Amino acid sequence: MSETTATESRIEAAGVLVVLQASLSLIAGLSAIPFGIVEPGFRVLSVLTILVAVMMFWLARNLRRGRRWAWRWLVLVEVLSLTITVLLALLPIGTIRGPVPVLVNLVMPLAVLVLLATASRHAVPDRR
Numbered sequence: 001m002s003e004t005t006a007t008e009s010r011i012e013a014a015g016v017l018v019v020l021q022a023s024l025s026l027i028a029g030l031s032a033i034p035f036g037i038v039e040p041g042f043r044v045l046s047v048l049t050i051l052v053a054v055m056m057f058w059l060a061r062n063l064r065r066g067r068r069w070a071w072r073w074l075v076l077v078e079v080l081s082l083t084i085t086v087l088l089a090l091l092p093i094g095t096i097r098g099p100v101p102v103l104v105n106l107v108m109p110l111a112v113l114v115l116l117a118t119a120s121r122h123a124v125p126d127r128r
Helices: 003-032 040-064 068-090 099-118
Strands: none
Touching (some): 003 040, 003 099, 040 068, 068 099
16 A cells, blocks of 8 residues: 555544544534523524534545645644643533543544544645
């Protein structure tokens, strides 16, 4: 297997993981909408979550098209996601209980970062 093919497969796998993350965020945002009837704060949180999901879909699309800026933005989003998750895990409010939050909030962003870091930056052309 050539280096270009391995790099392309890593980018493809990272794109699939980002689409999966965006899908889970979209489901979370849509499921929070009914709670916005009672609590106005949930309306804002649901809209923000849906906007983050749309942004992640867009970044995954542009990553698979070979845009270098999408690569940089995805790294920034995943590092920010991991940082927020670790900070929330340190608070005694029970944000990470069970395997699903660990998988979605820690393992998937870490896997995307590893895939993007191991792919060669020289193999990704800057197509505008």
